[in-house]
Amino acid sequence: MKTVKAIYGLYNDPDSAQGAVDALRAAKVELRDLAIISSEPFEEYEFGRLDHRTPMPWLAALGGLMGGVSGFLLAVLTQKSYPLATGGMPIVTLWANGIITYELTMLGAILTTLFTLLVAARIPDWRAKIYDPAVSEGKILVGVVNPREESRVELKRRLSEAGAAETKEVG
Amino acid sequence: MVVDLDRCTGCEGCVVACHAENNIPTVGEKEAAIGRAMHWIRVERYYEGDFPNVKVKFQPVFCQQCDAAPCEPVCPTFASYHTNEGLNGQVYNRCIGTRYCANACPYNVRFFNFYNPVWETPLHLQLNPDVSVREVGVMEKCTFCVQRIKAAEIGAKAEKRELKDGDVQPACAQTCAPKALVFGDLSDPASEVSRLAKSNRATRLLEELGTQPKVIYLQRESWHDREKS
Amino acid sequence: MTEKSPNQISDDLLRPLFQTSWKFFALVAFLGVFVVAAFASFGYQVYTGIGVWGIRRPVFWAFDITNFVFWIGISHAGTLISAILRLANATWRRPVTRCAEVITVFALSIGAMFPIIHLGRPWLAFWLIPYGSERQIWPNFRSPLVWDFFAINTYLIGSVAFLTLPIIPDWALVRDKAKGWRKRVYSILALGWRGTPKQWSRLETAMRIMAIAIIPVAVSVHTIVSWDFAMAPVPMWHSTIFGPYFVAGAIFSGIAGLIIAMAALRKFLHLEEYLLPIHFDNLGKLLLMMSLLWFYFVLAERLTAWYGNAPSEMAVFWSTQEGSYAPLFWTMVACNFLIPFPILAIKRLRTITGTVIASLGVVVGMWLERFLIIVPSLSRKFSPYSWGTYQPTWVEITLLVGTFAGMVLLYALFSKAVPIISIWELKVGMQKKSVVSSQLSVVSYGKAQKADTPLANEAAKS
Numbered sequence: 001m002k003t004v005k006a007i008y009g010l011y012n013d014p015d016s017a018q019g020a021v022d023a024l025r026a027a028k029v030e031l032r033d034l035a036i037i038s039s040e041p042f043e044e045y046e047f048g049r050l051d052h053r054t055p056m057p058w059l060a061a062l063g064g065l066m067g068g069v070s071g072f073l074l075a076v077l078t079q080k081s082y083p084l085a086t087g088g089m090p091i092v093t094l095w096a097n098g099i100i101t102y103e104l105t106m107l108g109a110i111l112t113t114l115f116t117l118l119v120a121a122r123i124p125d126w127r128a129k130i131y132d133p134a135v136s137e138g139k140i141l142v143g144v145v146n147p148r149e150e151s152r153v154e155l156k157r158r159l160s161e162a163g164a165a166e167t168k169e170v171g
Numbered sequence: 172m173v174v175d176l177d178r179c180t181g182c183e184g185c186v187v188a189c190h191a192e193n194n195i196p197t198v199g200e201k202e203a204a205i206g207r208a209m210h211w212i213r214v215e216r217y218y219e220g221d222f223p224n225v226k227v228k229f230q231p232v233f234c235q236q237c238d239a240a241p242c243e244p245v246c247p248t249f250a251s252y253h254t255n256e257g258l259n260g261q262v263y264n265r266c267i268g269t270r271y272c273a274n275a276c277p278y279n280v281r282f283f284n285f286y287n288p289v290w291e292t293p294l295h296l297q298l299n300p301d302v303s304v305r306e307v308g309v310m311e312k313c314t315f316c317v318q319r320i321k322a323a324e325i326g327a328k329a330e331k332r333e334l335k336d337g338d339v340q341p342a343c344a345q346t347c348a349p350k351a352l353v354f355g356d357l358s359d360p361a362s363e364v365s366r367l368a369k370s371n372r373a374t375r376l377l378e379e380l381g382t383q384p385k386v387i388y389l390q391r392e393s394w395h396d397r398e399k400s
Numbered sequence: 401m402t403e404k405s406p407n408q409i410s411d412d413l414l415r416p417l418f419q420t421s422w423k424f425f426a427l428v429a430f431l432g433v434f435v436v437a438a439f440a441s442f443g444y445q446v447y448t449g450i451g452v453w454g455i456r457r458p459v460f461w462a463f464d465i466t467n468f469v470f471w472i473g474i475s476h477a478g479t480l481i482s483a484i485l486r487l488a489n490a491t492w493r494r495p496v497t498r499c500a501e502v503i504t505v506f507a508l509s510i511g512a513m514f515p516i517i518h519l520g521r522p523w524l525a526f527w528l529i530p531y532g533s534e535r536q537i538w539p540n541f542r543s544p545l546v547w548d549f550f551a552i553n554t555y556l557i558g559s560v561a562f563l564t565l566p567i568i569p570d571w572a573l574v575r576d577k578a579k580g581w582r583k584r585v586y587s588i589l590a591l592g593w594r595g596t597p598k599q600w601s602r603l604e605t606a607m608r609i610m611a612i613a614i615i616p617v618a619v620s621v622h623t624i625v626s627w628d629f630a631m632a633p634v635p636m637w638h639s640t641i642f643g644p645y646f647v648a649g650a651i652f653s654g655i656a657g658l659i660i661a662m663a664a665l666r667k668f669l670h671l672e673e674y675l676l677p678i679h680f681d682n683l684g685k686l687l688l689m690m691s692l693l694w695f696y697f698v699l700a701e702r703l704t705a706w707y708g709n710a711p712s713e714m715a716v717f718w719s720t721q722e723g724s725y726a727p728l729f730w731t732m733v734a735c736n737f738l739i740p741f742p743i744l745a746i747k748r749l750r751t752i753t754g755t756v757i758a759s760l761g762v763v764v765g766m767w768l769e770r771f772l773i774i775v776p777s778l779s780r781k782f783s784p785y786s787w788g789t790y791q792p793t794w795v796e797i798t799l800l801v802g803t804f805a806g807m808v809l810l811y812a813l814f815s816k817a818v819p820i821i822s823i824w825e826l827k828v829g830m831q832k833k834s835v836v837s838s839q840l841s842v843v844s845y846g847k848a849q850k851a852d853t854p855l856a857n858e859a860a861k862s
Contacts, residue, residue: 038597270461
């Protein structure tokens with residue numbers, strides 16, 4: 001993975017990672033420059049819940065609605081355009097069309113969720129980003145992307161003081 | 172159509188005629204033995220009583236062209252549908268062979284082409300050019316000789332007149348010597364079938380299922396009377 | 401679980417991806433033979449005609465639709481375990497979810513092939529797709545088979561998404577630990593996943609939405625499959641019980657399939673420390689509950705049929721109770737209830753071996769149940785003049801064996817490409833619930849409320 005300019009520390013446990021995040025915040029680092037990477041979600045910690053609000057459920061519901069409407073229209077409009085009587089039933093069978101509507105509602109919700117996940121999580125993404133394979137060894141990466149030249153030393157100090165197993169500079 | 176069971180002699184001329192008219196293949200002894208014979212019209216035989224007072228009842232059964240046909244809504248490709256004239260149409264070209272219609276039909280009058288039908292020369296010369304030959308994987312059944320219906324309609328239109336009762340004769344009705352099979356327009360109150368349908372001997376097969384079959388069977392004894400006697 | 405470090409867990413669960421013994425290749429070759437045989441028989445059948453099967457008038461569906469319903473039923477394992485337990489926050493599910501979700505995807509794929517396999521003209525199966533064809537005709541939306549098409553496709557897409565989305569972080573793990581060609585492959589598969597809080601949060605939200613969505617889909621799928629039968633006026637088919645009956649039966653066979661799969665994985669991938677007796681115990685209890693539920697449904701269906709005494713239904717009823725289908729019927733009852741019930745109800749017998757034996761019985765019993773729903777009813781349809789019989793041919797048997805071999809083969813191949821236990825979810829389960837959590841408030845960056853941790857306060861001071 002290509003990397004950008006960054007300073008980061010690798011932490012062994014979420015408590016020290018939380019401390020590092022707090023330290024960086026105290027040093028007035030912007031949220032968009034803050035980088036936190038871990039190999040598992042840490043929902044119990046504040047840093048794991050940053051940027052946590054999402055309209056995904058509403059989008060999924062909207063996607064379901066659109067799916068349902070398209071399912072209904074598919075069944076009704078095709079039945080009307082080529083009316084073929086079967087078994088004494090009406091040409092437009094609302095009961096049976098309900099099943100198609102239902103299935104396409106659920107499909108719409110599922111596909112919308114899938115799509116919004118890919119967009120929101122920005123995957124697939126092969127642009128230059130901060131990353132360190134040590135994360136897969138269980139370390140938590142906390143750092144700053146594109147740090148200002150003058151704050152580099154200060155940031156590095158704060159990161160080590162928070163208990164980093166190691167600190168690195170890249171880019 | 173009206174079937175008079177008191178007239179049917181069980182000669183099965185209708186079966187042969189249907190085969191000839193509609194290009195129905197004979198499946199061979201082995202296939203017939205496991206139940207794959209394709210007789211669009213079949214004559215069912217029921218024995219009543221013990222020897223020496225045995226009676227045999229013959230019952231020709233073919234597609235009842237139900238108004239509320241259970242075979243129609245279940246076909247995924249509209250191969251089985253209800254025509255404007257009230258027949259149950261079978262469109263061979265649309266059939267993909269799910270066989271759902273055959274399972275849904277309570278009368279078991281639908282047949283499946285398990286193999287590609289073969290007519291060895293010179294038997295292929297007997298094929299009726301007015302009727303298609305179905306390929307493997309396609310369902311088929313009695314159509315009330317729709318090709319004859321259509322031919323009569325076209326002829327009547329060419330002569331600028333309406334269809335008369337008796338213009339159309341399906342192969343089975345045409346062949347039936349005792350005139351047990353009568354074909355006509357049930358919506359025409361003056362036709363022979365409408366007259367016969369009003370008979371007090373009239374009944375329908377599996378009426379309780381609600382399929383609204385269009386074939387009326389006439390028989391002198393109802394099972395009530397049979398139980399008593 | 402003995403206290404393993406997260407890294408040890410990663411190593412254990414990634415080992416099958418990096419190490420392969422000759423036994424794996426032997427297994428693949430063995431299963432491959434049956435799968436190839438099945439494909440060859442299918443080719444033969446397409447070339448010659450459905451006549452090479454044993455179906456006939458009036459039994460127009462037999463092994464083909466039995467297999468279809470059976471495999472769709474097995475596919476309900478993943479949904480129950482993954483989605484319902486996920487929503488119920490049952491933490492014991494964590495090592496089990498991916499095994500279950502994999503079963504769903506593969507069983508569904510196999511099951512979904514049968515509507516194509518059973519066609520008289522399978523090359524025209526695409527006519528079920530609603531597209532504006534040049535024939536200007538659309539599928540018949542009143543047909544349960546078209547409902548099947550929509551339901552199964554929705555479920556398949558949903559299950560594949562439900563399975564593959566949580567795999568992405570594990571693929572990122574493999575990417576970081578692999579070398580050579582594996583690293584290249586998994587770099588692509590991981591889609592650039594890093595593990596930022598936003599990504600984790602979105603992933604978990606997506607999983608939650610899909611868990612909620614997939615449960616009604618699964619219920620609807622098997623209900624619609626059951627309506628293939630219930631919508632036809634065939635004796636003992638045209639019953640309102642079919643929807644719930646089939647869903648319960650599907651979940652029943654699905655759990656059995658899952659137990660067998662887990663036991664096999666435990667043995668062959670040496671996962672004794674991850675798939676614990678408690679998992680089999682819990683699943684065994686669920687299997688017991690489903691066995692009782694199955695028995696309840698069968699009893700309800702048959703009691704009402706017997707009590708109603710309709711002639712056409714009684715013909716079918718007695719053929720299964722005492723007639724020619726009786727041996728199969730009573731075998732089914734034994735396999736689905738009489739044998740599993742004591743094994744699963746008595747705690748001492750509810751061991752891993754015990755649950756596997758019960759599950760094997762259930763898998764056989766549930767296949768028989770599908771067969772006995774389809775064939776006796778079709779062979780005794782109303783007029784006795786048209787009653788018939790059925791006997792399978794070698795083509796149908798080859799196809800059946802091929803599906804089982806195919807399922808195991810797909811599973812084996814999958815376990816080589818993806819860690820069969822979800823590593824990140826397992827690690828989440830191991831996280832100590834933090835003392836700090838009580839002091840946390842949901843903070844949006846920059847607002848006045850800050851985390852009130854000692855470190856944070858110290859940081860704020862400096």
